[in-house]
Amino acid sequence: MTYKNINIGESELEIMKVLWKAGEPVNTQYISEAVEDKGWKRTTISTFLVRLVEKGALSVEKRGKLYYYSPLISQKEYRKSQTKNLIMSLYNGSIKDFAVSLFDEQTLSDNDIKELKAIFEDKEV
């Protein structure tokens, strides 16, 4: 539990996702290919990497002449902290209000609801 509330921007997050998915240290080339669809310039990606390292979201290691990056924050941790933030800031910390709102109107499809019911009903307390 060493997670300090690090802010990760939207674009930076895309980089994190690549790293989380990779599951092992990868180099810039790998990352560049993985985010090709974003159309970012090479230097843009570099900037994101530098900033993520500065923020403590990634670690970097030089192997030969290339840098390899790995996440210092797990996707799980990050998801959890972001979800918590949302519930705290928008629902005064009430999970219940939050769940109620999830049901509201078109937020969920019938199928979503089915799935959720299944999940919750299985849950033992």
Next chain:
Amino acid sequence: MTYKNINIGESELEIMKVLWKAGEPVNTQYISEAVEDKGWKRTTISTFLVRLVEKGALSVEKRGKLYYYSPLISQKEYRKSQTKNLIMSLYNGSIKDFAVSLFDEQTLSDNDIKELKAIFEDKEV
């Protein structure tokens, strides 16, 4: 459904919360008192108000010599859009993954879970 994805900053959100809670147009003085605990200077609050109006998050109306503000975005709408954003960006849009993660580890207390079960079990599809 006129909600365009307006970005509201963290501090600005505090102002919105006051307005949502108030439920009727209120003036700057009212707002100032409501956010006293934040320790913001008067001009800071003014700036937030001006920006929120510019963004289309608030409407403003002059009554006599004072300005009265009211939200143009409902709390419900805003919550919904933010929740959706979170699920889209962190869980690839999968409500299911999201719910599963909610259960993960210490995110929920036993009581939270009880409440949620109750809510979900009541839900008809």
Next chain:
DNA sequence: ATTTTATGACTACGGATGTAGAATATAGGT
């Protein structure tokens, strides 16, 4: 050895946000 290519470092710049000081307007009291 010289040229091209890949990689990384440094610098920049505009917009958003948090924050507030200075200047101005306005109303109310005297």
Next chain:
DNA sequence: ACCTATATTCTACATCCGTAGTCATAAAAT
């Protein structure tokens, strides 16, 4: 009519984020 307290506008500034250009360096290709 003048002073004072309060409200509003304008301007400013630092930080973060998205984005990228330029320069340097090193390796690979010719």
